Amino acid sequence: MEENIESAADQLLQYIQDPDNFSPEGFVQQLELLAPEVIQGLFSTDNANRRPERAKELLPAACERGDLEAVVWLLVMGADPSVIAQKGSSLEIATVHGHAEIVDKLISWNEGALESRDTVIGCLRKACEGHHRELIKFWLGHLNNLYLYKEPWSNFVRNNSPLPGYALRVPKHCIQQLSDAVIQVMGETVQHILEAWVDSDEEEVDEERLCAHWNSKNLPLFDETWLQRPRYNTHLVHIDLSQNAFKTIPEMLLWGIPWLEYLDLSDNLITELPDVGQTEPDQSGLIYLKVTSNKLTYISNDVFMMPQLQMLSLARNKITFIGLIEQEGDVQPEWKCTSLQELNLSFNELTCLPERLSVASRLKRLEVSNNHLEEMTKPWHCPMEILDLSHNAISEIPDVHVYWRQSLRILNLSSNNLRRIPHTICQLTMLENLDLSNTGIRRLPDKDTWKTFSLAKLDLSANHLVVRKAKMRKITRYYGFGSPSFTQYWEYIEPVELSFPDYFDKKLKALNLSYNDLHDVPDSVCQMRHLQYLDIQGNPCITCLPDQMAALRDLVNLKFGSIQIKHPSELAKLFCQPTERNVEDKTHLVKQTLRKRFLQYEVCREMKIIMVGPSQTGKTELLCSLTGIEWPQSDLGVNVVSKASLNFDKKVVIKRIINTPRKDIQFTIWDLKGSDEYLVIHQAFLTPHTIYLLVWDMTKRDDESMEKLEPHVLNIKARAPLSPIIAVGTHIDRYKHNRQQIVTESIAAFSRKFQDTDFTFVEVDARPVSSEGIIDLKRMIYNHATTMTYMKGPHRYIMLGREVPRSFIHLKEQLSHAQENLPVQRQHAQDGVPVSPKPFLTEAELAAIIERMSGNFIETTKEVEQVVEYLQDCGTLIHIQDYTYKLTRLYFLDPVWLSNTLVKVVRLKNSDINEHQGIVTESQLRRLSVASGFGEHNFKEYLQLLARFEITLSTIKSCRESCSLNEPRKYIIPSALPYGRPWIETIGDNPYKHKLMRWYQMAYTPPGFWSRLVARLLVSIKQQDLNQFRIQLEHILPCVSQEGLFIRHDDGEIKIEPMQIFNDPSLRIILLSKDNLFSPLGFIVDHIEKLLKEWYPGLTKNRLDGRPRVIRYIPCPVCVQNFQNNTSDEEGHQQIPKTKDTTFLRWKS
């Protein structure tokens, strides 16, 4: 039997020690294999002697392994947890291996273990050996429990108790607090441990500066021996002893360490600071001393004798007195704290401040709040910046401004007995933050006495300030007590206002008027444009917020607490609903509501119509028919009719749209002249949010006439792609028969030509005498006018009836007023006489007009943008949004003048322009500018205006030209470039070996395409300095015309010319080179692509059949090599489509 038991023990032990056995139930399965009597024998306590030695090893082995299951079973079976095995006790083994849950289990089985100091220390040692942080804490905790309430720790330290070597190995972070117990166990080792919290100041390089972070260590008494380490000598400059349990501190700490600069003793239980004793106070090198939150009741003069001290905080003590407790005849010694910059004595029980403080001639910050001061000490000469005297009983303030006018920034006098705002405070010119809350103030000083020009924050809460509007009150007076007869009369109640100095409007950012006696929000507050924070809560009599508060546009935090606003009624809802909204949201809502009321939005029913079309199609006739006005005496570049009502009668308005009464839409109509020279300048006038009438003569349905319509359509597409276009066919009266068929045919032809453009069609007799079809046209205009939308943010709104601030309408009226003189001005401009007033405004001039308007709300750039957009939509001014040309600075008031100015350049006689190249000099343009009434000063803008519409393009002087300084700057007028091919074909042998081509097949050639392209290329070729393409600039000889560009340089030629591909008008680039010099190609292609994108976006879209409008071909260079013949018969070669819009061509060899 015994053998069986022994072998069973061996077997189990082997099982436990075998690292390969893992399963949690493994041990139990092993037990189940054994006979019950064997198991009993293994753990039986009866005959302990018979128990085999090996059985004792089982529990320690399971502990080492960390097998909780096995440990539990062994304990249940009766294994003794206190048995000491070879490697130590089970607890120690579990601890050294870090098995916390097993330690827990073992202790719950044998709680007595914790009573034994040896066990606990032994385990702590093991935990330290194993570096198990949790277990070290665990055992330290038990050690604490053991030693609580026993001998004071200091005895241990002094008794030279043996050094437990392991303590040195305790990782620093494991010990959060040094309790009595730990210190007891560790004895002098405390020194070593404390040393672990001494860091060197890394910022100092030359000299080692040590900082002792001995805060929050639960230290009860400071022991001088702690500092006796040679390393600290002259190096320990910073000691933090805050949040410990000191009741006293040794004298040497304050006075005996000359190198100590920083000492923090806050949050201890110190009742008294040691006096200087034998040493001289001068020896102290302390710069920073903090003894807040202790139990000091009195401060001796010595603390104020430290000559180096800059910061002293004694806040949150119970100090009642500073200095000697005076007996008769005693003289208080002079203080020496001349370096002191900050002194904090708040939260004490002082009744006065000693006058000796005036030696602190560098004091910047003095905090004495929450004491019992009845008066403030006399000010003295020092750069005081921050002064906190709040929560005292001060009733008088001496003349602080005499010394601190230029320095005091923050002054807190709240919760004192001032009862009025002292005059001296109003004189503090540098004051930024003034707290006068809860000081019993009833009224403000006269607004002229204030000189606090820097004040940004003012707290006047919890006073007795009154604000009330004038009103009548009904008084009922009875004739006698209990008498039924009475008289009633009205009594006038005087208004009471708060008047703040005017500069508050620009400076003040935060104002607190809460808990006063306000019945209304003061008018003066509504003027403070920069206010961000306003507190009016606790004034229950306020029931109305004035609309003028909308002027507080920076306000983000309006605190109204529980006051109930009844007026305006829109706000009442907001105030009575218990909403979850935060203050910012609420403030925003209030501001929005008030703003809407204040701005007085008005409904705008204005629209702009622009009529375009070739000349002699009947536009001007149509204008007369629509508006009922007489034929204008002079047919101008733009015929303008403002405020036309178009007389929508019942016949017109079939579909009534709610809220849009039919009659009151006001139209501004521009009839733009359509001849070629004007076509170039149309782009200046076309704006979005406009109804376009494309007028065409229905008798002219041939291709050529249709062609003429195209540039107009393309112009609209380029400038106002979303605006509706009504195609108005005129001269319908010419067809007496077959009218319907002709109309259908015309529409079909029209649709074919402009496949991707949306039109509504109408046919009319444009002459006022007949006005046939005009009603249909009016109906269409009405429908478009009432359904046109605009985008604002992410939403779409109906244009007509949109709400516009009154100030916008004001501005419009002002500007229209200025236009009354227009006919005279136009005549002057025509005659070249300086126009006055100018028919355009600069940014500054517009701003000045806006500024002059009273009560306007156009302030931010965004609002200016909005008003300009509105004015543009109404046709009051023309503004060209173009940042590249900086034209945004100009606002044109008269379309007629603008049109005349622009067309003057286009009309330049051929003799004025350099014959071949369409080039004009700067002086010529300057003359034109003056003649247009643009004025000398605005020549730059004049040039920009011309450049923006590519009426002129500036050429930069080439290298050669710039050598001669007197050479005037030149400008190209693309539309004035000569016609014809600009080169002579090379005759005879082609000297160039290499050739590269690109083709652009285009659905149509839009107006101005060629002239713009060649002008742009010409300008940039000179600008770009072709040197970068290794082309010698000196030898460049560019020739341009309306139809092409030709450059011959040293190495070869560049040609850009029109061609035909499959009947489509196309463009061809040819580069010839002796030496494979083809880099300019990329540059040319870039220009073409850019031009297409910027001016002719319609070409970048697909045709209706899905083919691209522009197809780019790259002819195969090898085939091109062999193909020496230069004719334009490109048919009959094989196409290999390559990418979506580029096709490679391979010539048939």
Ligand SMILES: Nc1nc2c(ncn2[C@@H]2O[C@H](COP(=O)(O)OP(=O)(O)O)[C@@H](O)[C@H]2O)c(=O)[nH]1
């Ligand atoms: N019979 C007829 N003549 C028209 C019609 N529209 C215009 N006209 C005539 O065509 C000429 C040119 O008209 P106008 O309005 O000056 O064309 P605009 O250059 O487009 O402004 C004038 O003599 C008109 O009388 C029309 O619908 N029917």
Ligand SMILES: [Mg+2]
């Ligand atoms: Mg006309």
